[in-house]
Amino acid sequence: MSLTTAAAATAARERVxxxxxVDGDRVVTRHDYLSRIDRTVLATGRTEDDPLVVTARAEGVKAWSAMDANADGKLTFDEYNAWVGADKFDHICRFALGALFDLADADGDGAxxxxxxxxxxTAxxxxxxxxxxxxxxxxxxxDGRVGSWLPWSPSSDAEGEHYLRLSAGSARCWCPQRARPQQWGGTAKVPNAAPRRGSWNVRSPSGGAVLVVVIVVGLVVRRQLRVRPVRRKGALIGPVVLGAFGVLGIAFGxxxxxxxxxxxALPVVLLVASLVVAAGFGVARARTVRVWHGAQGEVLRKGTAATTGLWLAAAAAHIGLGLWIDHxxxxxxxxxxxxxxxxxxxxxxxNLLVRGRAAALPSPAGVRPETSAPRSATTPQAP
Incomplete structure (x- = not known):
């Protein structure tokens, strides 16, 4: 970044x-920062139980917690200048500012x-x-209307960065973005701009997770619908391997x-809740799996249409909970x-519950209990 551009960026951040x-004492307090939400709520006439107000306050608190890294309840310009950047716009600024824009958007049409x-x-x-x-x-x-994600007042340097703020000019939170604005149809837009929170696309982390869920659950369901023997140890190998990846995945997340x-605390609570939900679906699915003795006395299992339906419901639940956790x-x-x-x-x-059902089957005539679990050779046990 050239000296001239760096000076312009610093001046822009000074204005922000x-x-x-609010009181001009060169220190932004938590009250200073969050009071902008109070003023916007008052100006729009919304009530505190309005979901948009609840969201705006939650996003404001998250943004302040991120800026106030040392949690001392105040922010100097040097701290702010060191904190603000492109990644902060992508992950923090745009959600806090977008929530304020939504408060002012009386008819909810995005403009x-x-x-x-x-x-x-003014608020x-x-x-x-x-x-x-x-x-x-x-x-x-x-057309007499402005949308919420338009580039504004660019000041570029040799690396092609420019500073953006919401078209509402709400917080003038200048954050460097890596792409230059282009003109399409007369309206300035940012190529590959990140979607607002709650939206979904295949290239986003959440979109990729949805595809993974669909693929993995599809493979699992396909296997579940086959006739397979119930094994004492094999039933837990897959979950143990998945569990190891699960621990690594959560650590990465x-x-x-x-x-x-x-x-x-909320995303942690939601994560624990999602795992409880997973166990609940496991209990329900175990009751739908058919378990019976084969011709040789071996214990067989096969999933049913109900098993498939519960797997699909479990996948949908994970997608929803995952998006909620990330939000x-x-x-x-x-x-x-x-x-x-x-x-x-x-x-x-x-698998544990299905194995327990298999062990509880009565032994078929002529087969030793220790070599096989139990029931008439061809009749499936009702779930």
Missing amino acids: FAMMD LGKAEFTMLR LNNPPDNAAAAFDALDADG VATVVKQQPLA AAGAGVLGAASLYAYLAIGLGTQ
């Missing part, structure tokens, strides 16, 4: 900091009119006298979160990385 510093735009800027401590000019600069197609910000964490891929642990708990529980 000044807007967060603000000039009145909404001006109200939000967030932007100078009200230049709101009209800022709006006109962003309203490239002249935690690392991706704490690299950006502290790991809060609650505010960064990283802890939810997505918990897949193997989820499968290990669910499959392990199911």
Whole structure:
């Protein structure tokens, strides 16, 4: 970054900091930062039980916790200048700012009119006298509305970085992005911009996790629908292997979160809950598996349509819980990385219970109990 561009970036961050510093004492306190949400809520007339208000407050607290790395309740400009960057925009800024934009978006159509735009800027401590000019600069197609993810006021350097802020100008949180803005259809857009939280695409970590879940569960279901012998030890080999990968996956997921910000309690609680859900599905599936004696006295098993349905329900539950965990964490891929642990708990529980059902079968005539578990040679045991 050239000296000229570095100076421009520092000046831009100074302006951002000044807007967060409500009382102008060169220190942004937790109250200073979060009071912008109070002002926006008051300006929009929303109530505290409004889901958008709840989300805005939660995202604000996460953003503040990330900025206030030493947890002393205050932020100097040097601390802010050292913290802010492209990765912070991707993982923190855009969610906090997007939640504020959503508060001002009265009809929920993803765009603000000039009145909404001006109200939000003013509530967030932007100078009200230049709101009209800022709006006109962003309203490239002249339709009287601006969306929430448009590049603004670029200041590029040799590496091609530029600074972005929400089109609402809400917090003027200038964060370097790696791609230059391009013009498509008269509206400035950022190529490959990260989706807002809650959205999904194949190239995102959550999207990749969904594909993995579908593939793995498909393979498991295919195996479950085959007639197979019930083995004393083999039933646990797969879950143990998955469990080992699960431990590594969770450790990796935690690392991706704490690299950006502290790991809060909620995602941990949700992770534990997801594993309990996995065990619950394992119990339910075990009751749907057919268990019977084969012609040679061996104990056989086969999944049913109900088994398949419960596997699909378990996969959907993991996808939903995984997205919730990642949303609650505010960064990283802890939810997505918990897949193997989820499968290990669910499959392990199911296999243990199926093995127990097999052991409880009455011994067929002429077959020693220690060599086989029990029942008439061809009749399946009802689940």
